[in-house]
Amino acid sequence: MNSKTFLVLRNYKNIYSKSSLFEHNFTRFVQKRCLHENEESNINNITLEDREYDSIAATVFQKPSIIEQRVLVIQPFVKWGPNKKVTKPELQIQEAESLIHSIENWIAVQSIKVPLQSLSKKTVFGKGKLDEIKSIISGTKAKGKPFTSIFISVGILTFAQKQFLTHELKLLILDRYSVVIQILRKHALSTESKIQVALAEIPYIWNSLKESSTNNSTHQIYLSESQKQILRIREKKLRNELEKVRNHRKLLRNKRTQKGIPVVSIVGYTNSGKTSLIQALTNDSKLIPRNQLFATLDVTSHSGYLPSNLQVIYMDTVGFMSDLPTELFECFVATLEDVVLSDLIIHVQDLSHENVIEQKKHVNNTLQKLFQSMKETSKRIPPVINVGNKIDLVSTYSGDNMNFVSSKTSHGLHQLLEVIEDKILAETDRKKMVLRVTNGGPEISWLYKNGAVTSVEADENNPNFLLVRVVISNTFIHKFKNMFLNKKTLN
Ligand SMILES: Nc1nc2c(ncn2[C@@H]2O[C@H](COP(=O)(O)OP(=O)(O)OP(=O)(O)O)[C@@H](O)[C@H]2O)c(=O)[nH]1
Ligand SMILES: [Mg+2]
Numbered sequence: 001m002n003s004k005t006f007l008v009l010r011n012y013k014n015i016y017s018k019s020s021l022f023e024h025n026f027t028r029f030v031q032k033r034c035l036h037e038n039e040e041s042n043i044n045n046i047t048l049e050d051r052e053y054d055s056i057a058a059t060v061f062q063k064p065s066i067i068e069q070r071v072l073v074i075q076p077f078v079k080w081g082p083n084k085k086v087t088k089p090e091l092q093i094q095e096a097e098s099l100i101h102s103i104e105n106w107i108a109v110q111s112i113k114v115p116l117q118s119l120s121k122k123t124v125f126g127k128g129k130l131d132e133i134k135s136i137i138s139g140t141k142a143k144g145k146p147f148t149s150i151f152i153s154v155g156i157l158t159f160a161q162k163q164f165l166t167h168e169l170k171l172l173i174l175d176r177y178s179v180v181i182q183i184l185r186k187h188a189l190s191t192e193s194k195i196q197v198a199l200a201e202i203p204y205i206w207n208s209l210k211e212s213s214t215n216n217s218t219h220q221i222y223l224s225e226s227q228k229q230i231l232r233i234r235e236k237k238l239r240n241e242l243e244k245v246r247n248h249r250k251l252l253r254n255k256r257t258q259k260g261i262p263v264v265s266i267v268g269y270t271n272s273g274k275t276s277l278i279q280a281l282t283n284d285s286k287l288i289p290r291n292q293l294f295a296t297l298d299v300t301s302h303s304g305y306l307p308s309n310l311q312v313i314y315m316d317t318v319g320f321m322s323d324l325p326t327e328l329f330e331c332f333v334a335t336l337e338d339v340v341l342s343d344l345i346i347h348v349q350d351l352s353h354e355n356v357i358e359q360k361k362h363v364n365n366t367l368q369k370l371f372q373s374m375k376e377t378s379k380r381i382p383p384v385i386n387v388g389n390k391i392d393l394v395s396t397y398s399g400d401n402m403n404f405v406s407s408k409t410s411h412g413l414h415q416l417l418e419v420i421e422d423k424i425l426a427e428t429d430r431k432k433m434v435l436r437v438t439n440g441g442p443e444i445s446w447l448y449k450n451g452a453v454t455s456v457e458a459d460e461n462n463p464n465f466l467l468v469r470v471v472i473s474n475t476f477i478h479k480f481k482n483m484f485l486n487k488k489t490l491n
Helices: 003-017 017-037 048-060 089-101 127-142 159-169 176-187 191-214 225-259 274-282 325-338 356-373 412-425 443-450 474-483
Strands: 067-076 106-117 151-153 173-174 263-268 300-305 312-314 344-350 384-389 402-404 428-437 452-458 467-475
Touching: 017 127, 067 089, 089 106, 089 151, 089 176, 089 191, 106 127, 127 159, 151 159, 159 191, 159 344, 159 452, 176 325, 191 325, 225 325, 263 274, 263 325, 263 443, 274 300, 274 312, 274 384, 300 325, 300 356, 312 344, 325 344, 325 356, 344 356, 344 467, 384 412, 402 412, 412 428, 428 443, 443 452, 443 467, 467 474
Parallel strands: 067 106, 067 151, 151 173, 263 312, 263 344, 344 384, 384 402
Antiparallel strands: 300 312, 428 467, 452 467
């Protein structure tokens, strides 16, 4: 650990923490880096230390103004035309508030919706609306509890829009990108997710640089060629690191394939209950469901058993969310490789959420894009089971091709396990069978090794034989027949 790197990272982190400090900190960040350009010559040397610093910096860099944010949420919505959204602005506000509340000590104090004709105007709002917003701001100031920031709930604001609004409203201006990055930074636990989050920040810096140079902004960011090179090198280092982690993930995947354990990926909109469902299906106490958006950032695997005793691996995944800039999502596509390559996908939907239909559509569209982007890697698309979760919170529910459960009360889980089992057997070419084998013979231990034994009973008609219920793959059925030819298959 060295203090210079630490300072650099502090400044780097600061870029998003306070947009008014953007240029100042960014320039300092770059200047510091320039002093140590020799550090950069070794591209592969990113450094566990840097990554550790990264996480330390994220927690250490807590200026009072950042720790507690009193946020004014502004939800712009387009009233008509091709950019009009199906989702009601009230529901978008709810989601925007949930994003704010996912960060410790951040409070959405007040929320307003603002109709707009388009989101592309440099000033974002008209003069009348801006005055209205200013009077809301001064109103809370007068009451002694001023706002510290404004969250304009759109994917990404242009550099010019941010500059204009910061200048006009004199408060920290946030968009969905900067809020989500804050959440991701806090929730990134593994090396992989930390690298992904760090990587997700870089396009934002490039974008701001580009926009700053193309707009007649009063606050331009200037970077020399060598300073830009530093950014490129950082990006390259992060990508190299990510590649290493991905290769490791590939190794793990190959090991699972060798063992022949089927893989079930759990996907869904953020906060729909993916982690809770896996916990309910596996009793894995390490899993911690949280009422926060983007609580899970890592694809993690959890072992469970189906009714026939067949072992499966459940993969917990990053939740999806609409209106996020694609750069942010692209960094997480790597973690979703496991989803595309699994045997079965479970799509969890939060039935208690008013916007469940739109959320479902968004997840389906994202999955399609994911399959499309990975069609080179995987020729087949896994089947999808739809699960309607949180039925304990709704009075009625219905729908075709849906499995209704409550991960909280465990209602419907047994039926769901049966459905998962049927699909997995069909997908992985396995069969449920009852085999009659000699009592005390070698077959029984062979079956335990090569299949999933559900039960063993003595044959009522002849105690020299056992009836073994087993789930076994077609390949192993053939092997069994070859090895123990004289034994009979009953079913
Ligand atoms: N009442 C009720 N609450 C549930 C149920 N399933 C999950 N929850 C709650 O919903 C919240 C989100 O649950 P998680 O399992 O963390 O959701 P997730 O989909 O993994 O969320 P992310 O990882 O953030 O995308 C938590 O507060 C859970 O306790 C359910 O069946 N009933
Ligand atoms: Mg989760």
